[in-house]
Amino acid sequence: MSGSSGQIKGWCPGALRPMRSGDGLIVRVRLTGGDLIPDRAAALAEAARRFGNGLVDLTSRANLQMRGVSDDTLQPLLDRLAELSLLDASAAAEQVRNVIASPLAGLDPSAPIDIQPLIRALELRLIGNERFHFLPAKFGFLLDGGGVLPLDGVEADIALRAEVDGHFRLEAGGETLGWVRAEEALEAALGVAERFLALRQPDERRMRDLVGRIPLPSPQWGGSTRSGGVGWEAEDVGVPTPPRPLADPPPPGEGKDQSRLAGSHPAGFFTAAAPFGRLDAGQLEGLAAIAARHGATLRLTPWRSILLAPLAVDVTTQVSSLGLVVDPGDPRLAIAACPGSPSCLSGEAPAQADAARLAPVLAGFVERGASVHVSGCAKGCARRAPASITLVGQGGRYGIAFDADSKAPAETEPMSLGELMAFLTKRLTENSFKSSDHV
Ligand code: SF4
Incomplete structure (x- = not known):
């Protein structure tokens, strides 16, 4: 743990680097792709009750954090997380694993690209190359497979958003940098991260800071768009010239579908929302039991909710009985x-x-x-x-x-x-x- 007080500001808490708050230590568990099988969810709920104060927050990066952990219960909690294969080898590896992914990855046949293999591949590359450990604490990636639950409106420093014909749109700081074939997407995204590290000033912690100082070239580039200075270069970031015209823009309102926020969805999943992103151990246990009963898995979403999928039945009554939000109009x-x-x-x-x-x-x-x-x-x-x-x-x-x-x-x-x-x-x-x- 960096600094036993844990009161350093401007950094993200983790499990190996918890943050001290008014009700004890906050221990954040970073879940690959937000994925949480029912057994693990139940085990985390039990750990939250035993080692913390039983309250669990859902974060806007689709992670889960336990609250009220004490100095005495921290190590037993870390041991339990290690048993559950939820503890990284180092605080640096944990911190760099900052990837938001489509909650339905691998479960949505309508998604233009299955990003499931890409999620862990990106994490492993970020962990494995120590240069990336110099990325600022909150610097993050986003992998959007599209389909019925696109991540429109969810921000990240570097984003890959699936479009048609096996291509991703590559974004830096929320702006389009170019288009890249799915098989080249990982290298392209990491190339942009390398470029950020090479170009950033010490006080530039997010991609939008850099893009504000050195504007991106036009996406329709054919090579360097800046002359005589250090800047963005097509070759540097490894992005090919856009291969073809863009797909039609999505219809107005797409991505603002409130049904993604809570309740049952005809595509075979259910979103259980916690009021203000907070639930207690009993509610998490209850969700794990419902998912197990119906052969579903749990996925945390960047909308501070928990998705159950796949589901062939409506679980509204069961989830509602836990006191969670099931009405998208709530x-x-x-x-x-x-x-x-x-x-x-x-x-x-x-x-x-x-x-x-x-x-x-x-x-x-x-x-x-x-x-x-x-x-x-x-x-x-x-x-x-x-x-x-x-x-x-x-x-x-x-x-x-x-x-x-x-x-x-x-x-x-x-x-x-x-x-x-x-x-x-x-x-x-x-x-x-x-x-x-x-x-
Ligand atoms: S959690 Fe709320 S009270 Fe605490 S620093 Fe953030 S805004 Fe302020």
Whole structure:
């Protein structure tokens, strides 16, 4: 563990490098492709209860983190993770294994490319080449196989998104760099990572920082697009000239299908969403039992939910009985909330608990198309993008900003929860909130 205090900021917690928080150590378990067979899920639930405080968070990188682990229970927990083959050989290997993949990888016959073999191959290359261990802590990759559950809107520093005819679109910092044949995709993505390491300034931690300073060349390149300086070169990143015209763009709205967020899907999977991404050991055990009963596996998604697939039956009633969200219209799915105090040492308000209390009144805004972010402090861990309504904790109260991120100045004086309820209710009653203004 790097620094026994575990209080270094700006890095991602792992199992071998846990982070200290208000309720103990956070131990993140990085799951290859988010895959979690039922036996392992049950074992992790038992470990969360035995070595932590029984609470489990789902992260936006499709990992799972146990909370409330103590200095005394850390080593027994690591031993258990090793028994489950869920512990990396080193903290560096764990950290560089930062890959988000389509949750239905290998299970979706409609996916243009089966990315399943690519997921572990990419991880092994990242682990095996120590040069990649110099990638910044939050630098991550994304493998999107397309199909019924595309990863539209999920960001990564380097992304491969499947298109037709066995080609991936290669993105760097969210921008298209080129197209690459599936069999060449791994080398191309790693080539871009090499290029990032070669070009980055010390303070550039994400690909978008580099792309902001050295713009990418046009995707329709035929070679170098920059002259006389260090920059992006087609040869350097190993991307071939686009082989053919792009496929038709996806129909409007694709990727925003709410059914991916919770509930049963006709393609034979079920998404169980945890309110604000948090569930307890009993709920995880319950999901493992349902999956085992129906011959399904569990996959964590970047939408902080757990998918069960393949499924030939509807498990809505079973999952609902666990207290998990099964309705894609549940307003809590449109509310992002970090743990806040006391779980987080920086928290100035109990964001997650207050978000649950505010959910009934916030539902009225969500129904009008609003997005909501309740943050325990201005850091805004739960949501980087602006939200229609952003509540930020300040000394036990909340300031409100509209169409803003958590760092924007509040438009109101800080309010208590009761004052906030009254304020929001009045806004709703007066009909003075228009979703077109605030979405
Ligand atoms: S936003 Fe602030 S309170 Fe919430 S988890 Fe991040 S640091 Fe903690």
